[in-house]
Amino acid sequence: MPSSEFQLIEHHFSRLGATREDVLLGVGDDCALLQVPPGKVLAVSLDTLVEGVHFLPGVDPEALGHKALAVNLSDLAAMGAEPAWATLALTLPRIDEAWIEAFCRGFAQLANRYRVQLVGGDTTRGPRAISVQVHGFVEAGQALRRDGAGIGDLVYVSGTLGDAGLALRAAAGEYDPGPHLIDIQLRLDRPQPRVEQALALRHLASAAIDLSDGLLADLGHICQRSGCGARLELPSIPLSPALDQFIRERGDWGVPLASGDDYELCLVVPRDRQAEFERVAAGLETPLRRVGEIEAEPGIRCFDAAGNPLRVGRGGYDHFGQA
Amino acid sequence: MPSSEFQLIEHHFSRLGATREDVLLGVGDDCALLQVPPGKVLAVSLDTLVEGVHFLPGVDPEALGHKALAVNLSDLAAMGAEPAWATLALTLPRIDEAWIEAFCRGFAQLANRYRVQLVGGDTTRGPRAISVQVHGFVEAGQALRRDGAGIGDLVYVSGTLGDAGLALRAAAGEYDPGPHLIDIQLRLDRPQPRVEQALALRHLASAAIDLSDGLLADLGHICQRSGCGARLELPSIPLSPALDQFIRERGDWGVPLASGDDYELCLVVPRDRQAEFERVAAGLETPLRRVGEIEAEPGIRCFDAAGNPLRVGRGGYDHFGQA
Numbered sequence: 001m002p003s004s005e006f007q008l009i010e011h012h013f014s015r016l017g018a019t020r021e022d023v024l025l026g027v028g029d030d031c032a033l034l035q036v037p038p039g040k041v042l043a044v045s046l047d048t049l050v051e052g053v054h055f056l057p058g059v060d061p062e063a064l065g066h067k068a069l070a071v072n073l074s075d076l077a078a079m080g081a082e083p084a085w086a087t088l089a090l091t092l093p094r095i096d097e098a099w100i101e102a103f104c105r106g107f108a109q110l111a112n113r114y115r116v117q118l119v120g121g122d123t124t125r126g127p128r129a130i131s132v133q134v135h136g137f138v139e140a141g142q143a144l145r146r147d148g149a150g151i152g153d154l155v156y157v158s159g160t161l162g163d164a165g166l167a168l169r170a171a172a173g174e175y176d177p178g179p180h181l182i183d184i185q186l187r188l189d190r191p192q193p194r195v196e197q198a199l200a201l202r203h204l205a206s207a208a209i210d211l212s213d214g215l216l217a218d219l220g221h222i223c224q225r226s227g228c229g230a231r232l233e234l235p236s237i238p239l240s241p242a243l244d245q246f247i248r249e250r251g252d253w254g255v256p257l258a259s260g261d262d263y264e265l266c267l268v269v270p271r272d273r274q275a276e277f278e279r280v281a282a283g284l285e286t287p288l289r290r291v292g293e294i295e296a297e298p299g300i301r302c303f304d305a306a307g308n309p310l311r312v313g314r315g316g317y318d319h320f321g322q323a
Numbered sequence: 324m325p326s327s328e329f330q331l332i333e334h335h336f337s338r339l340g341a342t343r344e345d346v347l348l349g350v351g352d353d354c355a356l357l358q359v360p361p362g363k364v365l366a367v368s369l370d371t372l373v374e375g376v377h378f379l380p381g382v383d384p385e386a387l388g389h390k391a392l393a394v395n396l397s398d399l400a401a402m403g404a405e406p407a408w409a410t411l412a413l414t415l416p417r418i419d420e421a422w423i424e425a426f427c428r429g430f431a432q433l434a435n436r437y438r439v440q441l442v443g444g445d446t447t448r449g450p451r452a453i454s455v456q457v458h459g460f461v462e463a464g465q466a467l468r469r470d471g472a473g474i475g476d477l478v479y480v481s482g483t484l485g486d487a488g489l490a491l492r493a494a495a496g497e498y499d500p501g502p503h504l505i506d507i508q509l510r511l512d513r514p515q516p517r518v519e520q521a522l523a524l525r526h527l528a529s530a531a532i533d534l535s536d537g538l539l540a541d542l543g544h545i546c547q548r549s550g551c552g553a554r555l556e557l558p559s560i561p562l563s564p565a566l567d568q569f570i571r572e573r574g575d576w577g578v579p580l581a582s583g584d585d586y587e588l589c590l591v592v593p594r595d596r597q598a599e600f601e602r603v604a605a606g607l608e609t610p611l612r613r614v615g616e617i618e619a620e621p622g623i624r625c626f627d628a629a630g631n632p633l634r635v636g637r638g639g640y641d642h643f644g645q646a
Contacts, residue, residue, distance in 0.1 A: 024466075025468065029469050030399075030402045030469070030531070031366035031368040031399060031401075031404060032368070033365070034365040034366075041357060042356070042358070043356055043357075044357065044458075045355070046444075050448065051449075053447060076353075079352070089412065091371060091373055121369075124371045124372075124376060125373065126376050126452060127450035129414060131371070131454045133369070133443075135367075140347060143354075145348065145352055146351075146352050225351070
């Protein structure tokens with residue numbers, strides 16, 4: 001059993017995920033040496049998960065390994081970038097072989113699916129936290145930035161919204177989802193990055209973001225960077241059976257629109273590409289749904305089935321704002 | 324004053340360090356978009372600093388900002404790579420404007436010196452920790468790996484060894500360095516990455532590593548990866564006046580050879596390049612000194628002035644081993 005940091009790193013991290021030819025040197029030297037394909041630019045993103053803030057102390061380490069990579073792959077997807085490499089900064093209070101093995105299993109399963117190789121890591125002692133950085137490729141002209149939305153463009157989201165947020169409410173004892181609990185818990189614990197959707201649709205979108213902070217906040221980022229606003233048609237928001245029941249019982253649109261952790265894609269599409277976009281999207285495993293439209297007036301406005309404006313609570317998850 | 328995570332990131336991190344033309348998109352989107360020069364490979368490395376493990380709670384945040392970047396630039400130097408970009412995962416118990424400003428000041432000063440641009444960041448709430456990843460460029464054939472040392476090659480180190488370790492002893496009340504305290508404290512708080520030295524000498528070395536865990540442990544990594552051993556001549560180890568006095572008083576070679584945090588370079592040089600290496604090295608600001616030689620027999624052997632073998636304590640700093 002490894003007893004030192006060096007052995008721990010060597011043992012677990014030296015062969016995690018796919019084996020890629022563009023990795024000239026992986027884990028184990030001062031740096032990794034990596035080859036970006038000619039004509040592509042490098043897209044990088046990082047996300048940190050802290051125990052007690054982003055996950056509970058007792059959480060399944062295999063799910064955590066999955067989620068730590070998934071939330072980062074979601075950022076690459078939102079940029080229209082193809083995943084390639086990951087690095088991992090892992091801080092642990094002590095060496096726990098079983099915990100680390102399970103964490104690596106969850107990480108590796110998702111990494112293998114998207115041909116991601118772990119190329120660097122740093123393991124330190126301290127309060128449990130996980131910081132993953134992902135690296136992907138995209139042609140400069142095909143990158144999906146936040147600042148490309150134009151007035152009149154249509155707003156689409158993938159999957160269903162609010163399931164992870166409802167799972168958090170259920171965990172806090174604020175709502176009983178009944179038999180839907182397993183489904184929404186899975187959405188919270190094992191978010192699926194929408195990589196295939198992004199790669200299939202990136203040439204048709206004008207802007208994109210992934211929904212980590214809730215649609216209101218994240219679409220708000222697109223609007224802010226693009227100098228515009230948006231309207232959302234609440235009856236069009238895609239809801240799971242669990243959320244559909246919750247909205248019928250409670251009428252609280254804050255959960256699907258202002259909860260974090262969905263990791264669905266929000267894509268903005270010019271009208272002249274609508275038909276082509278919807279044709280390609282219809283062939284994908286996870287559907288995308290049109291939920292609104294970009295407008296000139298700043299801010300996000302929500303409308304109910306009768307066309308009446310509806311005020312929806314808080315503006316999304318904020319790590320410090322909720323402290 | 325920023326009150327939310329989004330504003331905090333925008334305010335402090337959007338213009339930190341140099342402004343580089345190869346950064347197509349920096350902080351503020353889902354990913355940064357970066358351009359690696361044609362013909363170069365990307366070198367990446369990351370290091371995490373945790374409060375209470377790598378730094379004390381009351382440490383000067385400006386020095387910490389410097390050190391968090393410096394220890395990473397030291398890894399790029401050890402690879403012979405030219406620094407380019409950095410990302411920062413910052414976990415803080417609360418928003419403290421003055422602390423963040425001072426941290427950014429220390430980070431930016433060093434970043435500007437080496438033309439490093441901050442291209443991505445994630446700020447989270449939790450126990451204070453800093454994880455920096457650096458990205459640099461090197462021609463594939465010029466990278467200084469750990470596995471290139473050959474039998475008979477000479478071992479060089481830059482600067483002086485053990486000052487940071489002695490500062491830790493002084494802080495623990497185990498030793499009084501007298502008037503040398505300021506000098507050794509500066510070595511601990513503000514390590515200088517040996518970037519210029521590495522770039523000037525990389526074409527002459529067969530292997531390299533930076534001294535983060537102590538010469539015995541780090542040269543041990545080179546030997547392990549290169550399938551060899553080494554001998555060290557203790558009288559040749561470069562010592563500051565503080566260390567010279569400490570060795571005369573205590574005779575404890577564990578401090579210069581097995582303390583962490585020096586961040587000097589250890590370069591291994593084939594004999595047929597010795598003359599050229601020493602000629603180039605002599606023109607550099609921080610000198611390098613020959614301290615030993617690569618041998619076939621595994622392990623590191625130390626010899627005193629009389630040529631007698633000397634056993635030197637523990638094998639270097641280990642985050643978990645010392646827990």
